[in-house]
Amino acid sequence: xxxxxxxxxxxxxxxxxxxxxxxxxxxxxxxxxxxxxxxxxxxxxxxxxxxxxxxxxxxxxxxxxxxxxxxxxxxxxxxxxxxxxxxxxxxxxxxxxxxxxxxxxxxxxxxxxxxxx
Amino acid sequence: xxxxxxxxxxxxxxxxxxxxxxxxxxxxxxxxxxxxxxxxxxxxxxxxxxxxxxxxxxxxxxxxxxxxxxxxxxxxxxxxxxxxxxxxxxxxxxxxxxxxxxxxxxxxxxxxx
Numbered sequence: 001x002x003x004x005x006x007x008x009x010x011x012x013x014x015x016x017x018x019x020x021x022x023x024x025x026x027x028x029x030x031x032x033x034x035x036x037x038x039x040x041x042x043x044x045x046x047x048x049x050x051x052x053x054x055x056x057x058x059x060x061x062x063x064x065x066x067x068x069x070x071x072x073x074x075x076x077x078x079x080x081x082x083x084x085x086x087x088x089x090x091x092x093x094x095x096x097x098x099x100x101x102x103x104x105x106x107x108x109x110x111x112x113x114x115x116x117x
Numbered sequence: 118x119x120x121x122x123x124x125x126x127x128x129x130x131x132x133x134x135x136x137x138x139x140x141x142x143x144x145x146x147x148x149x150x151x152x153x154x155x156x157x158x159x160x161x162x163x164x165x166x167x168x169x170x171x172x173x174x175x176x177x178x179x180x181x182x183x184x185x186x187x188x189x190x191x192x193x194x195x196x197x198x199x200x201x202x203x204x205x206x207x208x209x210x211x212x213x214x215x216x217x218x219x220x221x222x223x224x225x226x227x228x229x230x
Contacts, residue, residue: 032217043209043223044160046118051217090159103148104175105219107159 002027004093006108013081014116021076021111023091030096033074034105035065038088047089050074061085081115088112119144119214121222129228130200137196138225140210145190148213151183154224155206163208166193200229 003026013019025031032051036044048059050067058064065076074091091108120143130136140149151163163183164172172185186194197204207224214220 034218036221041226043121043123044211044221046218046220049218103150103165103213103219104162105160109159 002031002093002095002106004091004106004108006089006091006111008111009109010112010114012114012116015083016080019078019081019085019113019115021089021091021113023074023076023108024072025074025091025093026072027093027095032094032096033065033067034092035059035063035074035076036090036092036107038090038110040087044090047076081113083115083117086113086115118218119146119212119220121210121212121220123208123210123222123225125225126223127226127228129230132201132229134200135196135198136200136227137194138208138210140193140195140222142191142212146212146214147190149187149193150211150213150219151185151193151195152209152211152221153206154209160209163195197227200227202229205229 005024034049035047037047038044047063048057050057055067063078088110090110092105094105122141124139149166152160154160162175163178164174166172166185166187168187168190182198184196205228207226209221209224211219211221
């Protein structure tokens with residue numbers, strides 16, 4: 001079974017400061033890892049993913065995430081937070097394709113990011 | 118990435134009634150998914166809908182309660198049947214948009230009174 005943990009329900013950061021949203025995962029094989037963002041009254045927007053290759057992946061809106069296999073983590077980061085980054089962030093995992101049913105994404109509970117002006 | 122629309126965007130329904138949610142994609146896709154997001158909660162997969170075959174339901178979800186249609190490669194519907202207040206949620210469809218990535222629609226916000 002696969003699972004995702006986002007240990008912080010809420011993260012507060014001052015505008016202009018770096019931000020980190022934490023995510024750890026568990027899968028039986030090699031993972032595909034994703035970050036999505038949900039703005040109020042909106043659907044989920046894809047931010048970035050790790051499939052293979054370079055452990056540091058860059059995505060939309062200046063966000064990046066680092067895949068750390070030994071720590072089974074995939075923390076989301078941004079060097080300088082904007083007020084407009086305030087939203088709900090979801091980490092998701094699925095096992096690298098190995099047959100029927102393996103397209104299922106498992107989501108974390110979400111972390112609410114508040115960027116304070 | 119795929120562009121996905123859902124109808125209705127929101128609805129308020131009476132208990133015991135049914136609501137059908139539509140999901141339209143701007144390109145042909147093999148796999149479509151339906152998720153539920155209960156208030157303050159994460160997303161839970163309801164079922165996977167492939168064109169030309171029966172939907173595959175996850176544990177805790179049954180076809181009688183959540184019948185799904187997938188008549189072609191760009192469209193799917195999810196019906197929430199015999200609704201109760203516990204069905205109040207956001208329902209989202211998603212598609213496997215290539216490069217191992219799922220893209221999501223804007224969601225349907227359902228309130229059952």
